[in-house]
Amino acid sequence: FLDEVEFYEAGLMSRVASPAKRITIMNVSPFTIDATFEGEFALTVKTSNFDMLNSKDCEYVFQTDDSKGSKFFLQVNSLLISMLVDTAPTTKLIKLTTALEFSYERSIEQSSYASSPGYIGCGNQSIVFRNENYNDYELSGYNETFVVSGNSIHHISFSGDLNNDDFAPVWFYRSTVDIEPIKLKGSPLSHTNSWQYELDTNYFSLFWDGKFWKNATFLIRYD
CATH class of the missing domain: 2.60.120 (Jelly Rolls)
Structure with a gap:
């Protein structure tokens, strides 16, 4: 279970790698997430710990999949955000970058x-x-x-x-x-x-x- 989890600090993150199952990004001030997928995927995002991603007691804030495009951009004003990533064998790359920015x-x-x-x-x-x-x-x-x-x-x-x-x-x-x-x-x-x-x-x-x-x-x- 834990070998499928990755943790990042938003101010220092730039990631290009095969997708992990669960990704958590944290920071003490608001930040943005810019992501690009290559291949088939489905994604659920919650402002919770990674171990609550499958819990019905936590509301999701965002969901998407490859039918809606290969990219998404989120602006986060919570201390942490976690992603549950479901990918096909053809999915080869996920790129995630963050910035300490926030816009209304x-x-x-x-x-x-x-x-x-x-x-x-x-x-x-x-x-x-x-x-x-x-x-x-x-x-x-x-x-x-x-x-x-x-x-x-x-x-x-x-x-x-x-x-x-x-x-x-x-x-x-x-x-x-x-x-x-x-x-x-x-x-x-x-x-x-x-x-x-x-x-x-x-x-x-x-x-x-x-x-x-x-x-x-x-x-x-x-x-």
């Missing part, structure tokens, strides 16, 4: 996710693991707007994992002129934490002001 502006051409800082999504979701770096609101995602846009209209499928309330809602804007954004809130305790939505658009944004409500969390996937 994203391309609608790529599937990805947005989350509250330090999102884990495992077990007791009222507890979020953070470090002092996430007290810096400019880095962490408190009181920020995620903007996803592009030139072409796309059909977007959204799904979410919510653990927030009226004091820290996520506001979902469906266009640049949306004057009535959707208010997103939910709780696993009341079984209202799951959210799904479909939309044809070339722009959407997510705003969350959680700097005074650090026990609130959210995850929004878009594909």
Whole structure:
């Protein structure tokens, strides 16, 4: 089992090798992951330890496979992220590079996710693991707007994992002129934490002001 696991520190990583089964990347501040596959593959990503990748108690943040392309790009504002990689014998190469960067502006051409800082999504979701770096609101995602846009209209499928309330809602804007954004809130305790939505658009944004409500969390996937 452990011989299928690889660990990396995001600030020092550049990897070209045959795929491992499980890959964990860690850093104390937000970072990006740029990946390229050659061959058939399926991938599940969670902001958890590698030993929780198969657990139903941990929410996934991203999934993809070779039918959606050979590349993906993720922006991570959690302490660690783990990948469960399933490959065919023809898969010869996986390239992973990281950078200590983070942007709230994203391309609608790529599937990805947005989350509250330090999102884990495992077990007791009222507890979020953070470090002092996430007290810096400019880095962490408190009181920020995620903007996803592009030139072409796309059909977007959204799904979410919510653990927030009226004091820290996520506001979902469906266009640049949306004057009535959707208010997103939910709780696993009341079984209202799951959210799904479909939309044809070339722009959407997510705003969350959680700097005074650090026990609130959210995850929004878009594909």
